[in-house]
Amino acid sequence: MAIENFNEITEYFTTNKDSEDVKNFMNGLINVDKVKNFLETNEEGKQYLQTYGDKRVTKGVETFKTNTLPKLIEEEIAKRNPSNKDPREIKLEQALAEIDKIKAESLKKDLANKALKVATEKKLPSDILNYFIGSDEETTMNNLTALEKSLETYTQSVKDDFLKSGTHIPPKGDNLPTTEEQAQAEINKCFGL
Incomplete structure (x- = not known):
């Protein structure tokens, strides 16, 4: 039987849903659970998943090396060696x-x-x-x-x-220090100058 449009296909599956051929076909369709099961249990699925993961991680590491690592290295060098400043x-x-x-x-x-x-x-x-x-x-x-x-x-x-002392005896001589000189001498003596 030739199917000419999508409505005919949908109608066919609906009317023949109890048929063994339709059941086998519907069970054979791929969905998320079947893909997960395949990747977790089948050896080929596990290998594919490992290869895919390795590629993604490798690409991430390369991106880090290219974009971020040089800046981090320059910052650390600048911290440790300030003579390399701009x-x-x-x-x-x-x-x-x-x-x-x-x-x-x-x-x-x-x-x-x-x-x-x-x-x-x-x-x-x-x-x-x-x-x-x-x-x-x-x-x-x-x-x-x-x-x-x-x-x-x-x-x-x-x-x-x-x-x-009670009494004051004035000093003798012409080269007597003035009161200001005496005060300055006392201040210098007091502060050790």
């Missing part, structure tokens, strides 16, 4: 270092100006201020406060010693 990176690092240096110098000048202002207000000697300038404003102000307290304590102890 000239732009080197210039950028130098520029950033210069900016940091300028900021540090500016901060030091600002701190020196603030320290001088505070020292003038508190009547502290300005020629030793550089030794008390810290890395930030808070540290600098704490250092100046400590200097002020030290000088007050020292001044008070000198006054107390003078008052305890």
Whole structure:
């Protein structure tokens, strides 16, 4: 019997579904379960599946080697050997270092100006201020406060010693140090300068 169109085929299978020939034909059609069963149980299917898997993995490894591995190698070399940096990176690092240096110098000048202002207000000697300038404003102000307290304590102890001695004998001679020179000598002695 010749089949001329698809409707005739469908009608034939529907009307003859109980026929042994139709049942055998329908059971022989390929579906997903049959393909899985073939690949898992049949030796030829297993070999095909292994070959296919190997090809896909090999292709994936080659793609990784081509696209990703060179970048990873370059990054690791750059981490371990910083001398192989791009000239732009080197210039950028130098520029950033210069900016940091300028900021540090500016901060030091600002701190020196603030320290001088505070020292003038508190009547502290300005020629030793550089030794008390810290890395930030808070540290600098704490250092100046400590200097002020030290000088007050020292001044008070000198006054107390003078008052305890009871009498003052003026020094003899023409080359006598001035009060300012004596104070500076005492400060230098106190701070080990």
